Amino acid sequence: MSMARLSISTERIRQQIEALAAYIDTSKPGWTRRPFTPWYEQGRLWLKNQMQELGLNVSQDAGSNLIGALPGSEAGLKAIMVGSHTDTVTGGGRFDGIIGVIAGLELARVLKEEGIVLRHPLEIVDFTAEEPSEFGISTIGSRAMVDNLTSEMLLRKDQSGLILRDAIDQAGGAAVEISEQARRAGDIALYLELHIEQGPVLEQTGNLLGVVTGIVGIDRFAVTVEGAPNHAGTTPMGLRADALTGASELVLALEEIASKSYGEPIVGTVGKLFVEPNAANVIPGRVTFELEIRSLSTAIVEQAATELKKRAAHIAARRGIGIRLEPLSRSEPIRVSDTVQNVIREACSAIAPTLDLPSGAGHDANQLARIAPIGMIFVPSVGGRSHCPEEWTAYEQVASGVEAIIQSVLLFDQRWDIQGGEDDGYGTDNCGQGDGASLQGLATGSAASDAGERP
Ligand code: HGY
Ligand code: MN
Ligand code: MN
Numbered sequence: 001m002s003m004a005r006l007s008i009s010t011e012r013i014r015q016q017i018e019a020l021a022a023y024i025d026t027s028k029p030g031w032t033r034r035p036f037t038p039w040y041e042q043g044r045l046w047l048k049n050q051m052q053e054l055g056l057n058v059s060q061d062a063g064s065n066l067i068g069a070l071p072g073s074e075a076g077l078k079a080i081m082v083g084s085h086t087d088t089v090t091g092g093g094r095f096d097g098i099i100g101v102i103a104g105l106e107l108a109r110v111l112k113e114e115g116i117v118l119r120h121p122l123e124i125v126d127f128t129a130e131e132p133s134e135f136g137i138s139t140i141g142s143r144a145m146v147d148n149l150t151s152e153m154l155l156r157k158d159q160s161g162l163i164l165r166d167a168i169d170q171a172g173g174a175a176v177e178i179s180e181q182a183r184r185a186g187d188i189a190l191y192l193e194l195h196i197e198q199g200p201v202l203e204q205t206g207n208l209l210g211v212v213t214g215i216v217g218i219d220r221f222a223v224t225v226e227g228a229p230n231h232a233g234t235t236p237m238g239l240r241a242d243a244l245t246g247a248s249e250l251v252l253a254l255e256e257i258a259s260k261s262y263g264e265p266i267v268g269t270v271g272k273l274f275v276e277p278n279a280a281n282v283i284p285g286r287v288t289f290e291l292e293i294r295s296l297s298t299a300i301v302e303q304a305a306t307e308l309k310k311r312a313a314h315i316a317a318r319r320g321i322g323i324r325l326e327p328l329s330r331s332e333p334i335r336v337s338d339t340v341q342n343v344i345r346e347a348c349s350a351i352a353p354t355l356d357l358p359s360g361a362g363h364d365a366n367q368l369a370r371i372a373p374i375g376m377i378f379v380p381s382v383g384g385r386s387h388c389p390e391e392w393t394a395y396e397q398v399a400s401g402v403e404a405i406i407q408s409v410l411l412f413d414q415r416w417d418i419q420g421g422e423d424d425g426y427g428t429d430n431c432g433q434g435d436g437a438s439l440q441g442l443a444t445g446s447a448a449s450d451a452g453e454r455p
Contacts, residue, residue, distance in 0.1 A: 003350045003407055006110060016102045021094045029091040035129035036167045043086050047126055055106040062181040063144025064173030066126040074119045080187035080409055082107055083125030093391020095196045101126045103194040103402045110406055118413045120189055127364040134158035136328045142367035145390035147182030155328055183371055190412055191368035193376045194405040197395050198361045200384025208352035209404050210378030211345045215359040215366055216294040217333030219301050226322035229285030244284035244319040246276055253311040257304050266295040266304055296333045296358055331366040340375040347407035352400045365373040377404050
């Protein structure tokens, strides 16, 4: 049965993206809307109004995630969730996260305009603070939703002394209720996210839609390098305990370690670094920075981290400095289940040239995968650029991605019962036996008939 195409308004998508892009901190480069800032709250107010105009029941959960919900027509079915994030990195672009939330609005609009009521409840979510925050943690809202924010994390402070727990409350959440309100395995039938690829593969292969096969895991560390501040003019080179040259050697060691081949791709980055006292004529006494290692394999991330810690010890001993690596956060790598990939691929292939590919970026889907089957759809990034003002995707291509995720939701909803199961202990590969319980009968199109396809 061929899929009836949907007419998605590219012009409306352009207007929505540009409307949200107006709420930015103009003192920063690019389209900067950091979480827990006035610009972020203004953008969320705009989003709340959009959700209300579309007839969604709007609320914020304990983690301060903004949720627009619609009831389903059949009792007993768990919600299909579509979401992403509207916060950006500093100096970011207009598409990362944003198109996933706007796709949710478009889905609600199509349902309203076509008079469609899904069998499953629907939740459109703007997850709070997906990007690495001033608290040293990313995916804050989606971590909270799946009870993966530890009490230690909630007590972390940003540079102003604000405690994360209080930032969540000020953003409309209720941090003390996070665990109680958290969603558990089986509470959500399926989580789907539309996102820009943030890499060059779709563009270089001439594809317009990506079926995400897996998402990297990310280990982040806070590194402190302690040297001895001293006079830059009177201290001979051989008598220095320079924290910055020591830190620099460790940063280059990370680059060297991450440039080796391990069987799976791996990347290592230091993007945030502070020098103290940060004066031209003082030998740096302390350097603090955040370091991240990513791969589709946890074992490879751990192997690289172990090697880096050894190198840190050698650098510290040779230079007479102190080097401390403290774990900041971990997100597990995810493999998307074949069941989910097949349905998404069926929807995408009917719309535009489609390619299977993994995600080198982390997403809120990494957290939702702890309790539910997840799927993601990518649209191309021009030049593979993202996390910069040059981030761009043609609005027509965003519209194709919006149609693809809407068609995917319709396929999942129409074809099979998706009922929440007991705590299925969703593994990080999202292919655990949980699929059997929560995607009951949801099989590939071809196998559907003997798996109890609905009439
Ligand atoms: O950093 C990431 O991978 C994502 O863009 N937050
Ligand atoms: Mn990002
Ligand atoms: Mn993102």
